[in-house]
Ligand SMILES: Nc1ncnc2c1ncn2[C@@H]1O[C@H](COP(=O)(O)OP(=O)(O)O)[C@@H](O)[C@H]1O
């Protein structure tokens with residue numbers, strides 16, 4: 001089984017992905033972590049030094065490497081992954097894609113604590129600006145996220161809920 005988690009920063013892709021991989025006994029990969037490992041520097045450093053275009057090119061390459069390498073995997077993507085370089089087509093063609101949908105209010109609460117390591121959000125001055133930024137980002141990205149065949153509402157999206165969803169869609173491999 002290849003299961004891909006997509007959704008906004010702070011949706012819980014990394015957190016839930018790790019738990020799902022344990023439950024399904026398949027390897028877990030986090031796309032950002034794979035990029036960081038190959039580049040030997042943080043996502044924030046990559047953005048600061050080489051800019052977003054370079055990050056998106058690496059993200060697209062590393063996604064294809066992970067897919068080619070692992071027939072079974074739970075992959076937590078980055079928030080922007082499905083929106084660049086035909087990455088969504090790769091996800092849709094090679095595995096089961098789940099959109100982890102979380103209300104913006106909840107994202108703001110979670111990301112106030114964790115914005116510093118997320119370069120696209122790090123410049124936000126306070127909660128109001130962070131919220132405005134997230135709403136703008138979501139409005140632009142929804143067209144991509146909404147193409148995921150599977151969807152789960154973030155706060156109540158537990159391992160058990162995903163299990164049920166996959167069962168309902170008869171996903172067994
Ligand atoms: N279901 C959840 N409920 C509350 N907080 C969560 C939940 N899932 C993740 N978080 C918290 O939200 C933040 C972002 O989670 P993370 O898994 O890194 O999201 P993503 O990979 O989608 O950006 C982290 O601080 C994490 O602890």
Ligand SMILES: O=C(O)C1=C[C@@H](OP(=O)(O)O)[C@@H](O)[C@H](O)C1
Pocket residue numbers: 007008009010013014032043077078079080081117118119120
């Ligand atoms: O939304 C985005 O464009 C990004 C989200 C991040 O991943 P998370 O969604 O795990 O925070 C990371 O890939 C990078 O900072 C860009």
Ligand SMILES: [Mg+2]
Pocket residue numbers: 013014030032076077078
């Ligand atoms: Mg993540």
